[in-house]
Amino acid sequence: MSTSPKTALLEEYALVARALSAPARLMLLEQLAQGERGVEALAEKTGLTIANCSQHLQQLRRAALVTSRRDGKAVIYRLTDAKTLSLMDLLRMVAERNLVQVERILRGLSGDEDAPEPVRRQDLAARLAEGSVTVLDVRPADEFAAGHIPGALNATLAELDRIVAVLDPDAEIVAYCRGPYCIYAYQAVAALRGHGFNARRLEGGLPEWREDGREVQTITG
Amino acid sequence: MSTSPKTALLEEYALVARALSAPARLMLLEQLAQGERGVEALAEKTGLTIANCSQHLQQLRRAALVTSRRDGKAVIYRLTDAKTLSLMDLLRMVAERNLVQVERILRGLSGDEDAPEPVRRQDLAARLAEGSVTVLDVRPADEFAAGHIPGALNATLAELDRIVAVLDPDAEIVAYCRGPYCIYAYQAVAALRGHGFNARRLEGGLPEWREDGREVQTITG
DNA sequence: CTATTATTCAAGTAACCACTTGAATGATAT
């Protein structure tokens, strides 16, 4: 108890920030934003070793950004609450707004010229209701199965050619992926526009869609 | 360019979080929330050496959380925009909501028993208009002079006795300080209640009051 | 130009963090 309460408080706040200060942990949070997961699944998705993944998760837990529960032999992690998502989002907004490098990277992803405005979720919902749009989910099949926007097609970037072959060339396409941290949708839109399609990106991803309270479709295997 | 764009992006986001992950830098941001400052003034307020302070400020600048301009020989720093404040605030909210330690520290500051609800800013504004409340600014005199809530008294914690002597024992007192990161108001309220006063804390501090667009009084020396 | 003042840079040290490896724990099934 040699430290003042002021320093003690600041150290706790700093702990939360430090938890967000490693790319590996941001990747984990992005995965968890899709839904709760076990350690092994997270390790596989992020490419971390299991021990390393576990240690990162414990840091996130210490910062109260995630919570865990036991399910048999497995330990299942999930985001503590929506505030965790807000924090990640604000982090991204500050970075995108103020860091030149970020803009350059994002511009590079979009094919460096005309980046069409992203489609807002409420607009997509309206267009979906009238059936005037094709929705493309650019995530791996297992994540698609666990929940996707109703009526969406599914194809990873590698599988885009398959989709291109069957799409109506005049269709308006809206692509989405895991969320604002995920770049699949950027790349898919760039590729589709390269094929001459009228493609745009959805603002946010599935977690945000869910957060809005909108309908989600699942495939039970 | 051996790293993928995905990793590059996450590293930029992580950079912003890392900038927030040291207590010294949070202290600097709290000071800057009061208004722009030069390096020396910041170093003195935070107790850092000048060189160390300068280096921390450069990290904050790299993360685009603060901006600097030259004014003669001095370099003046300020928060880049209101988003920086939002980030700090969200950080604090996550920490307060979910970290047991934080609650314990805050409870300790308030004299560990009955912590009265803080007064909301709009409520204080209304009460001020009808003159039914005494406002106490618990910051150092120079910060008080640079801007305070109109009609507020000023006393640091060390000077509280002076104020206690002249206050109407029946007065309702609202204390505030630098903002949510600052604990002076907590401590002042605890001390005043120890003296039998009806004292409460203002939610937020002067930066938040200003952010609301409310009137601020200054003393030009 | 030289001196002065405010800030930044550069180099060095101690502490800390990410990641790896291999062993230990905890829950379940046999």
Added chain:
DNA sequence: ATATCATTCAAGTGGTTACTTGAATAATAG
């Protein structure tokens, strides 16, 4: 109980960060 599986712990290594010290830059005053 024993075996098995998922996760966590513990120890070690390389790289990074915070802070200190002393020198270097940049703007102004004389």
